[in-house]
Amino acid sequence: EYVSAVKRMGCEVLELLADGLKIQARDVFSKLLKDEQSDSVFRLNHYPPCPENYQDMNGRNLIGFGEHTDPQIISVLRSNNTSGLQISLRDGNWISVPPDQNSFFINVGDSLQVMTNGRFKSVRHRVVANTLKSRVSMIYFGGPPLSEKIAPLPSLMEGSEDSLYKEFTWFEYKKSAYKSRLADNRLGLFEKIVAS
Numbered sequence: 001e002y003v004s005a006v007k008r009m010g011c012e013v014l015e016l017l018a019d020g021l022k023i024q025a026r027d028v029f030s031k032l033l034k035d036e037q038s039d040s041v042f043r044l045n046h047y048p049p050c051p052e053n054y055q056d057m058n059g060r061n062l063i064g065f066g067e068h069t070d071p072q073i074i075s076v077l078r079s080n081n082t083s084g085l086q087i088s089l090r091d092g093n094w095i096s097v098p099p100d101q102n103s104f105f106i107n108v109g110d111s112l113q114v115m116t117n118g119r120f121k122s123v124r125h126r127v128v129a130n131t132l133k134s135r136v137s138m139i140y141f142g143g144p145p146l147s148e149k150i151a152p153l154p155s156l157m158e159g160s161e162d163s164l165y166k167e168f169t170w171f172e173y174k175k176s177a178y179k180s181r182l183a184d185n186r187l188g189l190f191e192k193i194v195a196s
């Protein structure tokens with residue numbers, strides 16, 4: 001079935017990432033998705049077309065899904081051939097991700113950013129409404145069990161590296177994320193202020 005297939009794909013990607021980071025236990029991330037208690041979600045989004053005359057005062061297309069980062073570990077997205085997804089570059093500019101109904105798009109979630117102590121970044125993204133066609137997307141969000149401590153992996157912290165984040169569980173992060181607004185920098189609350 002589709003959900004278990006994308007979950008397997010998410011796990012595979014996470015194992016390759018672990019290899020890339022030279023982590024011995026290549027299932028450090030994927031085991032959290034495979035856990036019976038894994039807090040994963042599968043979502044279907046439908047964005048109806050939104051004609052030009054619905055543009056905002058600045059002539060921009062309307063937003064279908066406001067900017068945010070995905071809070072979980074990894075997201076596996078598939079969409080139809082309608083554009084709309086955009087990612088935010090470091091300089092704040094938005095660029096479109098070309099739609100491809102035959103491809104999967106992988107997004108790093110906030111939890112993976114923390115577990116890798118910032119080596120992988122959860123990228124801000126949003127969806128702008130298409131003027132002509134409707135967009136459909138399906139996303140598998142692979143999350144850890146609620147009780148899981150989200151912290152940089154000890155095997156990555158063997159040198160003198162300091163954790164960039166305070167300790168929290170996935171439950172605490174979720175609770176805090178629900179209280180915030182979508183566009184807030186949710187991870188900001190859990191970042192350590194490091195004195196230089």
Ligand SMILES: O=C(O)CCC(=O)C(=O)O
Pocket residue numbers: 043045065070077079085125126127136137139
């Ligand atoms: O529909 C899309 O292409 C992306 C939606 C999204 O970012 C989300 O559901 O978290």
Ligand SMILES: [Fe+2]
Pocket residue numbers: 068069070125
């Ligand atoms: Fe998202």
